[in-house]
Structure formats: C-alpha cells, structure tokens
Amino acid sequence: MTACIFCQICAGTLPASVVYEDKQVMAFMDIHPLGRGHVIVIPRHHARQLPELPPGLADYLFVVARHILKAQRALGWGLEGSHILLNDGPQANQTVAHVHVHIIPREKRDSLPSLGRLLMHVTGLYGPVVKRQRLDQQAQALAAQLARLPLLTAPELPAA
Ligand code: AMP
Ligand code: ZN
Numbered sequence: 001m002t003a004c005i006f007c008q009i010c011a012g013t014l015p016a017s018v019v020y021e022d023k024q025v026m027a028f029m030d031i032h033p034l035g036r037g038h039v040i041v042i043p044r045h046h047a048r049q050l051p052e053l054p055p056g057l058a059d060y061l062f063v064v065a066r067h068i069l070k071a072q073r074a075l076g077w078g079l080e081g082s083h084i085l086l087n088d089g090p091q092a093n094q095t096v097a098h099v100h101v102h103i104i105p106r107e108k109r110d111s112l113p114s115l116g117r118l119l120m121h122v123t124g125l126y127g128p129v130v131k132r133q134r135l136d137q138q139a140q141a142l143a144a145q146l147a148r149l150p151l152l153t154a155p156e157l158p159a160a
Helices: 005-011 055-074 111-122 132-146
Strands: 018-021 025-029 039-043 082-085 101-105
Touching: 005 025, 005 039, 018 055, 018 132, 025 055, 025 132, 039 055, 055 082, 055 101, 055 132
Parallel strands: none
Antiparallel strands: 018 025, 025 039, 039 101, 082 101
16 A cells, blocks of 8 residues: 555545545545645646646646636635645645645734744644544535536646
C-alpha cells in the first residue's frame, strides 16, 4: 500500500469528506481546517510538486479550485476573501508530498484564531480535527452548490 495519504484517499482506503471527484481530480474537506469550509483539491496522479504534473492537469487543478471557490461563496463562506494556496516543497510548508491546492475561506475578525491555526500547521502539529459528520455536512453543501455551476470537463491526458 502507498504511504501517501492523498493517494490512499484517492484509492478509498482512507476516509475523506468528498466535495467533488472525476477521473483526474478529487476535492475534499481539510481535516484540520484553517478556515470554515477549507477544501483541498488534488490530482489523482501522484506527483510531489507542481512542475512534475502534466500541464493540462496542473491547469485543470486550478479550474476545479475556482469552481470550489464559487461554491464556497454561494454558501456565504469567504465572502470577505479566501486563500488559494499551493505549498510547493517542504521549505514552503508542504507537509503532504502530493500536489494539492488549498481553498481557505476567511472571515471578518478571524485573524487571531487563523494565525494560531497557521502556526500549528507549519509546525506539523496541525491543531484540532473537525468531526467527520461536520466535514461531511460541509462537503454535501458544497457539492450541492457545484451542481448548480457549469459542468466541469476533466481533460484527456496521455498515460503517465
Ligand atoms: P500542506 O502543509 O500544504 O502540505 O497541507 C497539507 C494539508 O493536508 C493540511 O492542511 C492538513 O490538514 C491536510 N490533511 C492531512 N491529512 C488529511 C486527511 N486525512 N484528510 C484531509 N486533510 C488532511
Ligand atoms: Zn500521492
């Protein structure tokens, strides 16, 4: 079995609160959210860092991230702003070595708690885990909003 936790999520051997999936990507709730409704988008193809991804797949990752951002805002999350973040490499705080885009909604006056969570994140302690039931509820709410947006079309890519 692969040691990569995101590959395990893709394989269905590790639980995840899935927001969206197709043949190229998966989006699921971050288990240690840095903001309400924090989502992670990953390619199914294992690659540690962005330059290792086929270009069409790297582009598509951000197309899906943009859809997630819209779905979050339709729910009122991140109306004041969001981080669309990709930590590319350990020195840039990448702790899971499988490319992923964070979409992190921010709220008014959340700077202090957000900073605390961020500090725990960069030290690898991560901070509190949100209950699966809550994450599943958020994932379902986002999936319902995504269904109202134009359909995403996963690109055909050459075999890795
Ligand atoms: P990074 O530091 O950019 O590599 O971010 C890795 C992210 O993965 C962190 O925000 C973690 O909270 C998140 N994470 C780790 N394990 C899981 C998991 N099993 N399910 C969902 N998110 C996870
Ligand atoms: Zn992986």
